Amino acid sequence: MNAGFVAGVDIGGSKALAVVVDDANRVLGQVRLPTRLGAAGVVATAAEAVRQACEMAGATPAGLSAVGVGIPGLVHPSNGSVSHAVNLDLGADPVDLGAALQRELGVPVSVENDVNAVAVGAHRLAGAPRKDLAVLSIGTGLAAGIVVDGSLHRGSRGAAGEVGHIPVDPVGRWCSCGQRGCLETIASGSALSAAWQAPLDDGTTVWSAASAGDETAQAAVRSFGAGVAAAVRLLVLAWDVEHVVLAGGVTEVGQPMLDVVRAELVAAEQGSAFLVAMRLAERVSLLPSQSPVAAVGAAVLARDVLLAEGTALPGTAVRELSQ
Amino acid sequence: MNAGFVAGVDIGGSKALAVVVDDANRVLGQVRLPTRLGAAGVVATAAEAVRQACEMAGATPAGLSAVGVGIPGLVHPSNGSVSHAVNLDLGADPVDLGAALQRELGVPVSVENDVNAVAVGAHRLAGAPRKDLAVLSIGTGLAAGIVVDGSLHRGSRGAAGEVGHIPVDPVGRWCSCGQRGCLETIASGSALSAAWQAPLDDGTTVWSAASAGDETAQAAVRSFGAGVAAAVRLLVLAWDVEHVVLAGGVTEVGQPMLDVVRAELVAAEQGSAFLVAMRLAERVSLLPSQSPVAAVGAAVLARDVLLAEGTALPGTAVRELSQ
Numbered sequence: 149m150n151a152g153f154v155a156g157v158d159i160g161g162s163k164a165l166a167v168v169v170d171d172a173n174r175v176l177g178q179v180r181l182p183t184r185l186g187a188a189g190v191v192a193t194a195a196e197a198v199r200q201a202c203e204m205a206g207a208t209p210a211g212l213s214a215v216g217v218g219i220p221g222l223v224h225p226s227n228g229s230v231s232h233a234v235n236l237d238l239g240a241d242p243v244d245l246g247a248a249l250q251r252e253l254g255v256p257v258s259v260e261n262d263v264n265a266v267a268v269g270a271h272r273l274a275g276a277p278r279k280d281l282a283v284l285s286i287g288t289g290l291a292a293g294i295v296v297d298g299s300l301h302r303g304s305r306g307a308a309g310e311v312g313h314i315p316v317d318p319v320g321r322w323c324s325c326g327q328r329g330c331l332e333t334i335a336s337g338s339a340l341s342a343a344w345q346a347p348l349d350d351g352t353t354v355w356s357a358a359s360a361g362d363e364t365a366q367a368a369v370r371s372f373g374a375g376v377a378a379a380v381r382l383l384v385l386a387w388d389v390e391h392v393v394l395a396g397g398v399t400e401v402g403q404p405m406l407d408v409v410r411a412e413l414v415a416a417e418q419g420s421a422f423l424v425a426m427r428l429a430e431r432v433s434l435l436p437s438q439s440p441v442a443a444v445g446a447a448v449l450a451r452d453v454l455l456a457e458g459t460a461l462p463g464t465a466v467r468e469l470s471q
Numbered sequence: 472m473n474a475g476f477v478a479g480v481d482i483g484g485s486k487a488l489a490v491v492v493d494d495a496n497r498v499l500g501q502v503r504l505p506t507r508l509g510a511a512g513v514v515a516t517a518a519e520a521v522r523q524a525c526e527m528a529g530a531t532p533a534g535l536s537a538v539g540v541g542i543p544g545l546v547h548p549s550n551g552s553v554s555h556a557v558n559l560d561l562g563a564d565p566v567d568l569g570a571a572l573q574r575e576l577g578v579p580v581s582v583e584n585d586v587n588a589v590a591v592g593a594h595r596l597a598g599a600p601r602k603d604l605a606v607l608s609i610g611t612g613l614a615a616g617i618v619v620d621g622s623l624h625r626g627s628r629g630a631a632g633e634v635g636h637i638p639v640d641p642v643g644r645w646c647s648c649g650q651r652g653c654l655e656t657i658a659s660g661s662a663l664s665a666a667w668q669a670p671l672d673d674g675t676t677v678w679s680a681a682s683a684g685d686e687t688a689q690a691a692v693r694s695f696g697a698g699v700a701a702a703v704r705l706l707v708l709a710w711d712v713e714h715v716v717l718a719g720g721v722t723e724v725g726q727p728m729l730d731v732v733r734a735e736l737v738a739a740e741q742g743s744a745f746l747v748a749m750r751l752a753e754r755v756s757l758l759p760s761q762s763p764v765a766a767v768g769a770a771v772l773a774r775d776v777l778l779a780e781g782t783a784l785p786g787t788a789v790r791e792l793s794q
Contacts, residue, residue, distance in 0.1 A: 296624065301619065301710075304711050309711075314709070316640075318640055381637070385637050388627050388632075
């Protein structure tokens with residue numbers, strides 16, 4: 149049952165984080181590097197981060213069983229090519245990231261959407277065993293990753309969890325997707341930026357301004373919180389997941405954001421015994437910041453893909469670990 | 472691998488339909504009886520329908536491996552008790568329907584929410600093998616049943632698919648659940664009745680009136696169709712199911728309803744390449760009317776429960792058939 153060491157890389161627009169984990173998903177090495185953009189830059193960054201993480205772990209890239217990558221954008225479910233990752237300077241033409249990195253490192257590489265990687269990482273790293281869980285990733289956009297019965301649910305076309313583009317207001321703001329009033333126009337970093345701009349470049353954020361009593365900032369935070377609360381309700385009503393974990397850049401502010409979302413969940417319960425019975429405020433939590441959840445998730449997915457394909461390690465317990 | 476004959480009963484507010492199926496889910500006997508209301512009435516109706524279906528199939532109730540029941544209302548996931556089935560005169564106090572029917576017939580009985588039974592039946596009866604599928608049940612209310620990777624997805628608390636109570640309009644009609652603008656206030660039989668009443672008791676329906684040019688009826692049908700289209704989009708965006716099957720009392724009108732829903736799906740694509748790429752109009756279909764889908768689904772679920780528990784038939788291929 150020993151799959152050996154596996155590396156995972158979480159590639160974001162500004163930084164890439166690589167980990168090397170053992171069979172029990174213990175992190176043995178962890179490295180953060182600035183991301184170089186474009187196809188060649190992304191591959192070089194990922195390869196270098198894996199090499200450095202291996203060094204910390206006392207391993208070599210060639211000694212790894214597999215490498216998993218979590219990356220924003222559209223990931224083709226079968227071949228791991230990536231397109232539409234604008235923050236990484238990857239456009240409409242699919243880039244065969246998995247194959248390029250595999251050539252660079254000499255080990256099998258699997259590629260997964262970053263939100264899915266976070267969902268798998270959050271599921272494996274949860275203190276208590278969790279059967280199911282949704283991660284709501286709130287960054288520039290809004291999307292969810294879903295783990296059902298312990299396995300990532302990708303959907304029939306790899307597009308499950310696109311909850312950001314569900315309209316919830318017929319006269320709401322136009323969304324980049326061409327619809328009106330999508331959840332993403334209310335519950336995202338870009339929605340928050342549109343509703344409140346820092347008056348001076350003095351480090352004030354919408355959160356600090358709201359806390360200091362700025363009414364425009366408070367209204368922006370409440371509207372955002374109500375949008376996130378709506379997305380949480382939607383995930384629970386559609387999937388009946390037990391836990392919804394908030395993740396993504398906007399959650400870095402931490403507890404103040406969770407407080408606002410919980411307050412909006414409770415406010416919506418007024419007059420609805422149906423919502424009260426769902427106890428949503430108890431079911432929502434924040435992804436612990438600073439934990440390499442996406443990188444670990446990418447590593448776990450790489451191990452699972454490897455074992456499911458049964459290519460690498462004859463005689464191992466393929467079924468037990470496979471997704 | 473022979474699980475023997477299994478019966479399934481679909482209990483509705485006006486009629487109950489029972490089938491007896493063999494291992495290949497072929498229907499060997501099928502009976503429809505008027506439903507008697509209340510706990511005792513429901514049990515007596517189900518028992519009598521199973522007895523008659525057995526007679527048609529050349530079997531006896533005692534010779535069945537199991538009986539499955541599909542029923543509206545809140546079904547407790549572990550013990551099969553039922554509450555809040557108002558059309559059946561079952562109130563807030565849970566009725567132990569499974570145990571009562573088991574005593575009556577002398578065979579193991581499993582009980583499932585009727586929408587879930589339809590989803591499983593539609594999945595098994597589909598011409599082509601389908602990995603996943605959502606059934607959107609449009610009756611007095613609105614709810615979905617979801618089959619993922621071939622298995623019914625019940626959710627952590629047995630409440631998955633409650634999409635009728637997802638709000639999509641902040642200033643919409645109040646819903647019975649205490650929220651505003653829920654999908655159920657737009658895309659349900661009750662929404663359609665609220666928007667259009669037959670002027671005379673002459674057999675005119677909103678559909679025939681719309682087709683005859685009545686503008687109020689046409690507006691009601693379009694609003695309803697847009698609501699169903701919104702629910703279809705939501706199911707595909709959240710789950711990425713390949714197929715959405717429309718079912719429930721309102722779909723008995725047939726093709727005119729499918730046409731309206733498809734027209735609204737296509738109309739919403741204007742200006743959204745994102746929606747165009749999803750090809751939703753091709754992914755939605757109608758449950759064939761007159762087919763005993765819910766009863767067959769209930770029978771399939773009963774067989775699965777039986778085999779998963781491994782209680783009845785030592786030596787059978789439990790894993791292969793279990794959910």
